[in-house]
Structure formats: structure tokens, C-alpha cells
Amino acid sequence: MAFRYYYADKIREQFSGFKGTDEELQEMIDNISLQYNSAIKVLETRLKILSDDFDKKHSYMPIHHVQSRLKTFESIMEKAGRYGIEDPINNLDTIRREILDIAGIRVICNYEEDLRTMSNILLAQEDIEMIKAKDYCDKPKESGYRSLHMVVAVPVYLVNRKKMVPVELQFRSIVMDAWASLEHELRYKNKGELAPEVVETLKDCAEKLHNVDEKMSKVRHEVLKDDGKYSDY
Ligand code: 0O2
Numbered sequence: 001m002a003f004r005y006y007y008a009d010k011i012r013e014q015f016s017g018f019k020g021t022d023e024e025l026q027e028m029i030d031n032i033s034l035q036y037n038s039a040i041k042v043l044e045t046r047l048k049i050l051s052d053d054f055d056k057k058h059s060y061m062p063i064h065h066v067q068s069r070l071k072t073f074e075s076i077m078e079k080a081g082r083y084g085i086e087d088p089i090n091n092l093d094t095i096r097r098e099i100l101d102i103a104g105i106r107v108i109c110n111y112e113e114d115l116r117t118m119s120n121i122l123l124a125q126e127d128i129e130m131i132k133a134k135d136y137c138d139k140p141k142e143s144g145y146r147s148l149h150m151v152v153a154v155p156v157y158l159v160n161r162k163k164m165v166p167v168e169l170q171f172r173s174i175v176m177d178a179w180a181s182l183e184h185e186l187r188y189k190n191k192g193e194l195a196p197e198v199v200e201t202l203k204d205c206a207e208k209l210h211n212v213d214e215k216m217s218k219v220r221h222e223v224l225k226d227d228g229k230y231s232d233y
Helices: 002-014 022-058 073-082 092-098 112-123 174-189 196-224
Strands: 063-070 103-109 129-135 148-157 162-173
Touching: 002 022, 002 073, 022 063, 022 073, 022 092, 022 103, 022 112, 022 148, 022 162, 073 092, 103 112, 103 174, 112 148, 112 162, 112 196, 162 174, 174 196
Parallel strands: 103 162
Antiparallel strands: 063 103, 129 148, 148 162
């Protein structure tokens, strides 16, 4: 048991003022971890099933790979601070309502057109609730970043209750993901600051890569149009 409370001890050291006991703090941390990790597993499994069925029907797998991450408790608290949530350590319910990317899944698809195909198929599942969506494909961010973001709530069945848990989904093409990963790395290495000319160059790269994405997709349709199983879906 010692190591179970070790984490709560550490959290208490960093975020003083929690009004309950170490056991209660640990219980809250464990609940977040269990519920959000389970939501990730639910969505990963559903995406895998959809990918397999799509392959069966169309001899094509639109999803290249999937990456998942759970925010650390420290990172949740840091974001709560940025969001202006007062006394976050004693307001985890507010945090759970307002911070919607505690669980995150990145779905890397082959081509840009696959993002909408796969997100629409997933959203058609009746027990998945859409909370919000941001389309950075049609309207890229100022940085040049492209992706299709959405937050969905998925059912997690626990021993004696069902919990709808929010998960942030980022649908990206391979090309969008390559740009975002490299840009993120450069920003991170430079503590979030990049010189204006570097920002402009990266934006230009994003535009050029977008053209490549579109061209690759056209080539794909051209190459596959005579294939019996191929369709525009
Ligand atoms: P992580 O670990 O990648 O999740 P927020 O910034 O979350 O408080 P908002 O407006 O809801 O508020 O977020 P947004 O901008 O819709 O999405 C945030 C996430 O999108 C980021 O998560 C990145 O993953 C990605 N993202 C957004 N803009 C850029 C960009 O210009 N470059 C890159 N490389 N990624 C971007 P985090 O917070 O970085 O963390």
C-alpha cells in the first residue's frame, strides 16, 4: 500500500491545500486515471474495428496509426490554472467539466479525405456524443497547423454505473502529422518561442505540404480507379 499513497503525498507537496485525506486524494487520482484510460481503450477498440471492417469492404485501411495519451495530473493542474479555475485541487468536478483533453487520441489517416470518412463513421455510433468540433483543415490555424479536432463523450461501463467520459480526437493526415510533429518539436526545443521569419517559413511549408497532400490524393484516385473494389465511399 505504501506506494499507492506515495503519489498522493507528492501531489500534496506540489499542490498544497487539498481539504481531504491522502486516501481521498489518491481515490480521486485513481478515478480519473481509470475512467479516462478506459475511455481511450473504448475508442481505440472502436477505431480498430472500423478500420478492419472498412478494409473488408473496400480493401483499404484509411487509418495509418493511432496515438493516445493521458494528461499527467501536474499537466491537468497547470491547464486548470491557465483556464482560471480557482483552487483546482479542491474543484476536480469543475476541471472535469471544463478541461476536455485529459484523454487524447490522435488518429493519423493516409489522406486528408480519410479524416471526414472515418470521423463521420465513428460519430454515427449512437452512444457517442459530440461535445465540440474545430475544423482546422478548412481553416488552418495562424501557424499553418491543419487537423480535424473534436471532443466526444464515450460510455465507460464501471461496476455499478455508466460514465460518459470526454476524449479529444485529433484526425490528421500523414502529411499534416509530419508537419505538426516537426513544428511542435522545434517550438518545444525553443521553449515555445520561434523567430517571426521561422514562423513564416513553417507556414509556407504547411501550405506546400497541403498541396502535396491534395496531389497524392488525386494520384491515388487515378491509380485505383480501375480496381473493382475501389469506390469514392
Ligand atoms: P498536447 O499534448 O499535444 O495535447 P488549449 O490550447 O487546449 O487550451 P484549444 O483552443 O481547445 O485550447 O486547443 P486547440 O488549439 O484547438 O488544440 C490544442 C492542441 O492542438 C495542442 O495540444 C496540439 O496538440 C494541437 N495544436 C494546436 N495548434 C497547434 C500548432 O500550431 N502546432 C502544433 N504542432 N500543434 C498544434 P497541446 O496543448 O499542445 O498539448
